[in-house]
Amino acid sequence: MISPAPKSVPEPTLRRLPLYHRFLKDLAAAGRETVSCTDIGAVLGQDPSQIRKDLEAAGIAGRPRIGYILGDMIEGLESFLGWKNTTEAFLVGAGSMGSALLGYRKFEQCGLKIVAAFDQDPDKVGRKIHGKQVLPLIKLPGLARRMHILIGIITVPGEGAQQVTDLMVEGGIRAIWNFAPVHLKVPDAVIVHNEDLYCSLATLSQKLAQTLGAGGRPIQKRATAAVARAHVTA
Amino acid sequence: MISPAPKSVPEPTLRRLPLYHRFLKDLAAAGRETVSCTDIGAVLGQDPSQIRKDLEAAGIAGRPRIGYILGDMIEGLESFLGWKNTTEAFLVGAGSMGSALLGYRKFEQCGLKIVAAFDQDPDKVGRKIHGKQVLPLIKLPGLARRMHILIGIITVPGEGAQQVTDLMVEGGIRAIWNFAPVHLKVPDAVIVHNEDLYCSLATLSQKLAQTLGAGGRPIQKRATAAVARAHVTA
DNA sequence: TAGATTGTTAATCGATTAACAATC
DNA sequence: TAGATTGTTAATCGATTAACAATC
Numbered sequence: 319m320i321s322p323a324p325k326s327v328p329e330p331t332l333r334r335l336p337l338y339h340r341f342l343k344d345l346a347a348a349g350r351e352t353v354s355c356t357d358i359g360a361v362l363g364q365d366p367s368q369i370r371k372d373l374e375a376a377g378i379a380g381r382p383r384i385g386y387i388l389g390d391m392i393e394g395l396e397s398f399l400g401w402k403n404t405t406e407a408f409l410v411g412a413g414s415m416g417s418a419l420l421g422y423r424k425f426e427q428c429g430l431k432i433v434a435a436f437d438q439d440p441d442k443v444g445r446k447i448h449g450k451q452v453l454p455l456i457k458l459p460g461l462a463r464r465m466h467i468l469i470g471i472i473t474v475p476g477e478g479a480q481q482v483t484d485l486m487v488e489g490g491i492r493a494i495w496n497f498a499p500v501h502l503k504v505p506d507a508v509i510v511h512n513e514d515l516y517c518s519l520a521t522l523s524q525k526l527a528q529t530l531g532a533g534g535r536p537i538q539k540r541a542t543a544a545v546a547r548a549h550v551t552a
Numbered sequence: 553m554i555s556p557a558p559k560s561v562p563e564p565t566l567r568r569l570p571l572y573h574r575f576l577k578d579l580a581a582a583g584r585e586t587v588s589c590t591d592i593g594a595v596l597g598q599d600p601s602q603i604r605k606d607l608e609a610a611g612i613a614g615r616p617r618i619g620y621i622l623g624d625m626i627e628g629l630e631s632f633l634g635w636k637n638t639t640e641a642f643l644v645g646a647g648s649m650g651s652a653l654l655g656y657r658k659f660e661q662c663g664l665k666i667v668a669a670f671d672q673d674p675d676k677v678g679r680k681i682h683g684k685q686v687l688p689l690i691k692l693p694g695l696a697r698r699m700h701i702l703i704g705i706i707t708v709p710g711e712g713a714q715q716v717t718d719l720m721v722e723g724g725i726r727a728i729w730n731f732a733p734v735h736l737k738v739p740d741a742v743i744v745h746n747e748d749l750y751c752s753l754a755t756l757s758q759k760l761a762q763t764l765g766a767g768g769r770p771i772q773k774r775a776t777a778a779v780a781r782a783h784v785t786a
Numbered sequence: 787t788a789g790a791t792t793g794t795t796a797a798t799c800g801a802t803t804a805a806c807a808a809t810c
Numbered sequence: 811t812a813g814a815t816t817g818t819t820a821a822t823c824g825a826t827t828a829a830c831a832a833t834c
Contacts, residue, residue: 326762328801332755336748337735354815362735367803370816382809382816400757414655418648419749424733428753434782457782468760493760495753499658501571501596509763511756513749515653516574517567519662519729522745523634524566526702526727529743548668548691562825588791601827604792616792616833 331372336428337362338369339395346388354385401429408467408491410482411474412437412445412452415497419473420448432471434461438478455485462489469493476500565606570662571596572603573629580622588619635663642701642725644716645708646671646679646686649731653707654682666705668695672712689719696723703727710734 341362345353355366355373373379373386378394380386396402404426409416412435419425420432437443438455445452453461461467470486472479472494479498486494493509496502499516575596579587589600589607607613607620612628614620630636638660643650646669653659654666671677672689679686687695695701704720706713706728713732720728727743730736733750 327758329755330801332758333748333751336751336754340733340750341735356815365803366815367805368801370818371802374817380816383814384810385815399754400761405757405760414648414652418652421648422749424750425753428750429757430753451782453782461782468764469756492763493756495756499574501575507763509756509759511752511759513752514567514570515656515747516658516662517570518745518747519659519664520570520633521563521566522703522727522729522743523639523663524561525743525745526639527634528560529726529741530702548685548687548695564825590791599827600791601829602825604794605826608793614792617790618834619791 327375331375334364334368334372335376335395335399338372339392339399342388342392342395346392351388352385353388353391355380357385399428401427404429404431405469406431406433406465406467407469407471407495408432408434408436408458408462408486408489409450409471409473410436410455410458410486411472411478411498412439412442412447413473413475416471416473417447419471419497420450430469433465433467455482458485459489462486462491467491469495471495471497472502473497561609565609568598568602568606569610569629569633572606573626573633576622576626576629580626585622586619587622587625591619633662635661638663638665639703640665640667640699640701641703641705641729642666642668642670642692642696642720642723643684643705643707644670644689644692644720645706645712645732646673646676646681647707647709650705650707651681653705653731654684664703667699667701689716692719693723696720696725701725703729705729705731706736707731 338358341358342353355369358364358369359366373391376395376398378386378391378398407430409419409432412420416435420435425432432450435447435450435452436455436458437452440454442452443454462470467489468491470491470493472482472486474482476498479496479500480502483494483502483504487504487508492507493511494502494504495511495513497513497515499514502510504510572592575592576587589603592598592603593600607625610629610632612620612625612632641664643653643666646654650669654669659666666684669681669684669686670689670692671686674688676686677688696704701723702725704725704727706716706720708716710732713730713734714736717728717730717736717738721738721742726741727745728736728738729745729747731747731749733748736744738744
């Protein structure tokens with residue numbers, strides 16, 4: 319063996335750590351000082367063993383019989399998740415989804431600062447959304463390079479996504495958070511993280527279909543008229 | 553053995569099926585009539601074996617030497633994913649994320665029809681967003697029951713999410729698509745599908761940190777001034 | 787026929803769960 | 811001390827990947 323193995327943290331673990339963090343903040347706010355994995359698991363509905371494994375992966379240690387010290391744990395999670403230092407990001411697509419993300423102030427507490435938005439539409443360029451400038455798309459590669467931007471967020475409709483991707487890659491962006499329902503082609507050095515709501519929806523409806531099973535009510539009465547009525551009496 | 557095993561489809565498979573569907577539609581539009589798993593895998597960057605397994609799980613059969621017939625495959629996917637019949641849904645939280653989702657017309661092609669929005673804010677109630685009425689939150693349980701609504705979408709800030717959940721459960725909703733960054737407490741019979749962007753972001757930043765590794769540029773120059781300049785010359 | 791591709795079974799890999807000794 | 815909880819190893823489970831016979 320040459321190197322001591324990079325010890326990459328499993329993705330499921332990574333997705334759970336912020337969940338723990340959130341719960342711990344609540345506990346801390348309520349004045350608690352220690353927690354056990356059993357406590358966390360009971361509330362979050364997860365196996366205590368798994369939580370111990372996750373925390374170990376994040377380099378957080380507890381004390382037998384005591385549990386974990388809340389303060390240390392929160393600290394540990396934040397520094398492991400990289401929430402202590404900020405990475406700047408560009409967002410492309412100042413539509414409704416883009417605007418929503420620009421308004422998520424808590425991203426900054428998670429180390430992500432969206433510093434500018436871009437759009438092709440001249441009507442949108444020049445405006446400010448949640449305090450962030452909307453710039454012409456064509457300026458992205460140059461600015462990204464100059465500012466050493468590493469993260470790009472894509473919230474354009476599917477059709478434009480590949481073109482935006484190419485501009486991001488040209489600008490030296492290394493990680494793309496893709497909200498467009500398209501498979502993006504990128505060089506190996508660039509990471510794509512897809513947030514594909516249609517794929518997500520597929521799992522939701524199938525889970526629903528499964529729990530409804532044979533006992534369910536397969537055909538749904540269309541009662542759209544009821545909505546109109548409800549509005550009148552609102 | 554009593555029953556022939558429910559044969560539940562693995563979630564990763566479920567998430568991939570819409571990806572295949574999308575690619576196949578493109579191919580069909582381009583006039584192709586058959587595909588092999590190798591073709592799909594090459595474009596989507598996935599193992600052909602896995603694709604074969606996924607299609608088998610969806611009950612889609614091909615022909616040795618020929619591959620799969622595009623038309624059959626698209627048909628098969630759509631009916632397996634339940635995209636042929638529509639399920640009506642309520643959305644709560646007419647903020648920016650809620651508005652974005654209300655504007656996603658393609659949800660309807662995936663069997664999801666958002667028939668009404670709800671909000672607690674009197675300023676929002678009574679308005680229409682993307683053609684959908686915004687109703688007072690308090691009306692949700694009654695209407696949901698009357699209309700036999702099975703799916704609820706939560707796009708309120710974290711603080712209000714549990715209260716909204718309780719109303720949905722009261723209204724007989726069986727599946728919740730939760731965009732609020734909170735762990736929701738629900739009875740066993742209700743499914744929660746979390747779309748937690750903060751958890752998702754955690755995996756993105758960690759993947760980035762890993763690829764940058766030691767060779768990366770850890771400290772990012774703050775060049776916010778450059779954005780302002782770019783705007784001036786826009 | 788020969789060759790490509792499916793269908794299907796086996797091997798591998800990784801994550802979750804269980805078990806239990808160490809320990810404060 | 812006794813008991814609760816971690817740390818850590820082992821067992822289980824499930825998904826991915828590989829292999830190969832069946833087949834058009």
